Amino acid sequence: MESMEPVASPPSLPPSVPSIESHAAESQTAESQTAESQTAESQASSNLTSSNLIDTPLPEASPPATTVSTTLSTTLSTTLNTLADVVQPHLLTNLKHLNKYEEAVLSSFEVEDLHDLRVTWRQLRVILQMLSPVLALSKPKLLKNLQTVTTVIGGIRDTDVLLEQSNHLRSQFLSLPEQLFLAKVTDQLTQQRAKHLKKIQKMLLATRHDRLKQHLHQELTQACDRPVIQQPAIALVPELLSPHWAALWLHPGWWVELPLPAAIYPIDPTAIDPIDHSTIRTVTAPSVAAAFHTLHDLRKAIKRVRYEITFFKALYPRPVLTAIEPLKALQGKLGDLQDTVVLMTYFDQRLKPKQKRRFTQLNALLDQQLQTQWQKLQIDRAACLDITYRTELRQWLFQPQG
Template sequence: MKTQINSQTQTLGYWAVQAIQKHLEKVISHESEVLKDDDPEELHQMRVGMRRLRSAIVGFAPVLELPESAEDEKIGKIGRRLGTLRDLDVLLETLQNHYYSQLPPSEQETLDKILINLVKQRHKAFRLVEWTLDHKTYKKLKEDLQDWLEEPCFTPLEKLPIDEVLPDLLLPQISELFLHPGWQVGETQAQLNSISLETLEAILDQQGKFLHSLRKKVKRVRYQMNLFTDFYSSKYSDYLEDMKSIQEDLGNIQDSIVLGEKIAEIIPSKINSKLPVFIGLLAQNRYQSWQKWEELQRRYLKAETRHEFRLELLHPITGTENRTVDS
């Protein structure tokens, strides 16, 4: 359903309310199904809603006066508990549906034991999610934000025209993104020659934390940019699509690293001897994701690309009579 927007609603405060309401509703709509624990997709959608709610609150912070229960860190803590359960779902699904059939019988037998261990971990993680969603912290967050949406409280910036302040909201996020050290990971080696699989593993071992941090930053930028697609040209959507691709490619690398680490925790010092084919597949998948990421890395290390990105953010489309907000 679309809600028509008129010229009286083109203020910073209005769009802040729309964003918070949309993502809060998404979180609440998946809550009961998450507690039934029948479909992992429900948990995924609730986690996405929580992340986007947090991004909206951070992104619109200059205009918002929110209750204490809606502080960024409190939302983040709830989101991390949902994330722990979601990560285990992804690990289990990946092992069972992607890797298992590619392994020899001896490694499948080892993997069976690992899967049993991960299922036990998941059971504990789900109990923590159950407790979290029944705890007063989460309930108060919902209640207070619903009350706030009935009577929003703002700073004096509320009535600023959204078109005029969008660059001020978005450019600080993009500046932080472009200054992130993750862009430089492996860049020197790539200039000399193509990075081999062995070289990549050494790079990830030493600097993988920077790529993981960059992925999280890209994700926040993507969620923030998603709020304002109606205010920019198709070129803005192209940059947004790049953010999605970067997040996915770096996410695949990180998921592979986490998967190896999780298994190493279960069978410490034995993973290389007991699962050599599996370890090789993990490394190969990381390498394939790296090659996709490398193309985007080269593009965004160019001053011209970054300059054009900034210019796009500086020039929202004028004329707001036909804008809509998803509801």
């Protein structure tokens, strides 16, 4: 019986080579997908009939550029506060404050009430000067009359400062002749203050002063009829701030240097040598007096800019009001320096040459006071002149928000 040989199985294909059956299946799948895509294309083309194209809305064309700008301008003018909306209520409120402060001054003549009245009148005059290009003020002498009022009320300010500083010096350790001189000065200033108060009282009670305030109220009520003041405030405020802003940073007072003598610190009047301290004569010298006048004018320039920015504070975020604090600090330091200069000038006009040589302790105290104030002022001046600070503040101020 013969044995049977086993039948060999067909060799298997490597994994990378597809079999015939799989190739056929793939071919059928590809053919079916091709047929489906052709059917979808034919259906899509049949849907794009002429009637469907007519019924389908076309996208709207963009309006011309002139139409866009006109629409935007109309929207801004109707949604943003106009300059009149910002200015008129604020000015009328200032007038109400003036009446309140004047009543307080006439009842007590306190220093603080006089200060509030003086500052409010001064702010009103600065703001009206700034707004003069857009306000239709019918009375050209109005601003001049305001200056007369501020001059009369401000005349007592130096007297009050001199009184305060003289009393402070009397509390220091000074020689008997110096104490007697300060006592005489205090009496003279007290009498001078009484005369100033009578002058202020006479002005505030005069019928002419009441007419001035009535004219102011009428002008501010009717001054907002010009077309320019009906424009958005954010478009006009940068232009209104520009003149005094430029005048401030171009002011020569930023670069004034003073040839002051070296100060003695700490002050010990009992140990001071009997030498001739010449600060008073240095301060009153023509060239140095001119330098102090320039510094005083810088202080007034800072004050004007601060008044104007504060007037429009509703158009700026809080960081802007915080950012002008260095200017306020420098204004205060310049004011302290000016008060000392006024005191020294006042003494120089009343001291005899022999007294100027003998009052060594008084001279030493004034030396130290002036030198210390000047050194402190340098810190604030450098902070304000910092280019980064000035650039950021300018960017904020010239981009107000409605």
